[in-house]
Amino acid sequence: MDFNDKVILITGASSGLGAATAIYLAKLSAKLVLVGRKETNLKRIALYCEKSKGVKPLAITADVNEDLDAERIINETVEHYGKLDVLVNNAGVIGMGGIKNSSMETYDKVMTTNMRAVYHLTMLAVPHLTTTKGCIINVSCISSTKPSTMALAYNISKAALDHFTKCVALELAPDGIRVNSVNPGFVKTNLLKDIGLNEEQLAMFVANVVGNMPLKKAVEGDEVAALIAFLASDKAKSITGSNYIIDGGSILR
Template sequence: MDFADKVVLITGASSGIGAATAIHFSKQSAKLSLIGRKENNLKKIALYCEKAKGNKPLAITADLTDDGDAKRVIDETIEHFGKLDVLVNNAGVIGMGGIKNTSMEIYDNVMATNLRSVFFLTSLATPHLIKSKGCIVNTSCIASNKPSTMTLSYNMSKAALDQFTKCVALELAPDGVRVNSINPGFVKTNLLKDIGLTEDQLELFIKNVVGNMPLKKPVETDEIAALIGFLASGNAKSITGSCYFIDGGSNLK
């Protein structure tokens, strides 16, 4: 796969899946617009990507829950590159708690980040993607399809994101724009540290989750990046409205 002369915008690019995806596309000669809230991390990833093929990414520090920031992301990307070919909606947060022990603050934060920001950014990007006959890849989760008593708001947001993927795919198909999602299972990223577990609790959590996975291994970020790259490429030109599970078989149980 080669993305020379393709402009790829990746949100949540400063760490985890987003960073791995940025690195993957940089090796395919893509022109990158990298979005993240952690400026120092974002600059490090941008520098690493630049070394791959010499293409200097556009690094934009932004909070996508802020409508002004979301608009600035699209405006600066188009001003810098002149077009947009691929939108990777990857930014997301986890919120702990079920209906008995959550809060509206947690709910609002999860929905604002995982769903509303995706909706708004995609709406802003759509006219440009129609012009380029581009595509969208959303980072969802196996949680969209598996109930949990621990992460109610998060699961709801990802289930809604899958439906968003399908509806937008149906709407934009006549315009030549493809829309898909990837639904990872357990991935060991910094996102897990944000749920408030101690290191010991986190290790026990990881051990239990991996132990219940049929393949007995966590999903690697570079595997997910490769799947995103495939779905964004011409090799997937007939694929739209699909949710691709990459979960070590977890959805089988």
């Protein structure tokens, strides 16, 4: 696959799956727009990407939850590159707790980032993607269809995102825009540290989760990035409205 002359915007690109995807696509000569809230991390990932193929990404420090920032992201992308080919809605947060021990603050935070921000940024990107006959990849999770009691708001936000993917795929198909999602299982990223797990707790969590997975291995970030790259490529030109699971078999149990 070669993404030479393809402009790809990735949210949540300063760490985790977003950073892994940026690095993977940089090696395929993509013209990247990296969006994140952590400016120092974002610059570090941008520099790493630039060293890959000598193509300097456009790094935009912004919060996708802020409407003016979302507008600025799209405007700066088009001003810089003149177009947009691929939108990767990756930015996301997790909030722990079920219906008995959660809060509306947790619900609002999770739904705002994981669903509202995706809705808004996609809306803003569509006119430009219509011009390029581009595509959208939403980063979801297997928790969208696999119930658990640990993170209710997160789970339902990803269920909403999966249905959003299908509905928007149907709406935008006549415009030549494809819309798909990737649904990873457990990937060891900073997301778990962000909810307060220390290194010992994280190690125990990882051992427990991986031990219960049929393939007995955590999903690697670059594996998810490779799936995103495939869905963004012409090799997937007949695929739209699909949710691609990559979870080491976790959803089988």
